[in-house]
Amino acid sequence: MNLTLHVWRQKNPQSEGRFVTYQAKDIIPDMSFLEMLDVVNQELIMKGEEPIAFEHDCREGICGSCGMVINGYPHGGHRGTTACQLHMRHFKDGDTITIEPWRARAFPVMKDLIVDRSAFDRIIQAGGFISANTGVAQDANAILVPKQNADAAMDAAACIGCGACVAACPNASAMLFTAAKIAHLGLLPQGQPERYTRVVRMVEQMDKEGFGGCTNIGECAAACPKVIPLDVIARMNRDLLVAKIKGV
């Protein structure tokens, strides 16, 4: 199949950037979206042009590196699918595809489709951890965790930090990401000692990074390749309000 691509090209964070049109020829429907870009890049390299820069690592949907807005949807808009898991069979021969980087003030474009997501790292650093004693490792089964909490914590822990929630949000808000991290730790016994200081610090950092606020539209959860539910946000709101009532 042959496709027309409109790709955002930007040399560095300071430069202006623009859309450039490329032809992707002889694409096999079984290829992943990133493999299709590999083919286009191979041709660009052969012609002596600069290949399209995009982030990728595991190519099996678990690392959170890849991410681009494909035809207006982060990761292409298929439920529970990252860009690397998106197959070309979802497109038709002759289709035109627009490819853009995540757009958010807190995610500056570094080059082409690569954005700087360090803001997420700083949110994690602000409180996304637990305290653990050193010394002899405790028996893993010594702390009981209710099954439903373990499941909910695991659902939240599935977050790979790709940033699709921010990209999809009309306000470029990082609430789903931050809330997923808070729910993941706050639902487990090991996360209790820092539960309320964690939410205060992580929310403070989230706001400081310049993400927008939440208007409860739900685009984040719809775009999340790990299908993290919106109710983690309600949980974070509750924890923050309780923290303030407790005077944390």
Added chain:
Amino acid sequence: MAAALTLYRTTIGKKAVMAITGFIGYGFVILHMIGNLKIFEGAEGFNEYAHFLRTVGYPMIPERGLLWVLRVVLLAAVILHVTAAIQLTRLDWASRPKGYRETRRKQATFASLTLRWGGLAIFLFIVYHLAHFTFGLGIPDFGGHETAYQNVVAGFSNPINVVLYIAAVGALGMHLYHGVWSMFQTLGLNGPRTDGLWRGLAVLSGILLFLGFSTVPVAVITGLVR
């Protein structure tokens, strides 16, 4: 107090203020709508209700006492709701300086995407509504609350007012369609078990309040109430 201020500094804190003040407004519009429907009791019943609002609890509470307490609470709620909305909107707009060439949505509704514009429409309407029925702008022989029934009939004899009111309560219905659910989500009172309940309440509130409020102008213009 310090905790409340540090809470307000966060986006979530501003939203909590919007949720609580929104809840006050939500309670108010429900009572307001029920009161409006007393128009069907006729002039005497409706005017008596207008009088009752000024004498609730008298003589224990001074005349118009409760009315003024409510007015102050409502005014404070509107000021806080609008202030937080403006501050949040500015933050939201600043968070994506460069937009997408193409944007598609999966989950958003017309109501959720136009919430702030609907809010602006409701705000402008409140100003007009107070000028109209509280201060008597454009109503001949306006007699304040003594002639509440006659004011309503005179006001809605003008089709322009009927259209304006129905459009405004339409905006209110849309605002509640997203806002009522949003209130519970923002205050952390939502979870997997309650989501359907609050969604349902929001849809029901939006539809019922729209219908309840529109009934009165429609009844006047069609001659059912005169």
